[in-house]
Amino acid sequence: MVDVHCHLNFNAFKDDYDEVIKRAFEVGVTKIINVGLAKHKKVVAIGEIGMDYFRYKSNEIVDPKLQKEVFIKQIELAHRLKKPLQIHNRHAGKDIIDILLNHKSYLLNPPGMFHCMSGDLAFLKKVLELGFYVGFDGNITYKGLAPGEDTALEDLVRATPLDRIVLETDSPYLSPMPFRGQRNEPKNVIIVGKFISEIKGVSAELVEQQTTQNTQFLFNL
């Protein structure tokens, strides 16, 4: 099983990131993809890139025009480096899809993944039609809708074919239940996989096998 998106370089892990990685490998995680810098030979994707129109308490800056310009530059960079995209979207799905459609010739096959999926079913459909994979995190175990959302994450899981799903933790954020509120770790990607198997009514082994295969194909591992 692979955690395709986390931030082990954040302060939350400054004292024990090696222990955290060890713990993940002990419970069966085989690879961890961390968000970092673009020129290193170990880099497998360009991300997280994308757009975010949510007004965070810590950040009043939304500026869609600037975000669009930067996003396009990031797509061009990924094209130059021949790397798939790892896209962050919050409340900006329509503009992201428009930009991707306008830059279709820049996309690889497969083009990449949407990290920490949210949005509605129509948006998901467009994401899948463009060939993207879909990342799910521990927040699929939370009850109720996130602010500004109208579609349950469980419904998005149900509507995404297993051969297009990849698993992630977004550590240190989004700990799955029953650990919500605590620091998240890549080992919890196993819990995300189990929850997906329950939603889809298939075995945890099948989810592990298929999502690992998806990850290897997408990131050329």
Ligand SMILES: [Zn+2]
């Ligand atoms: Zn992240």
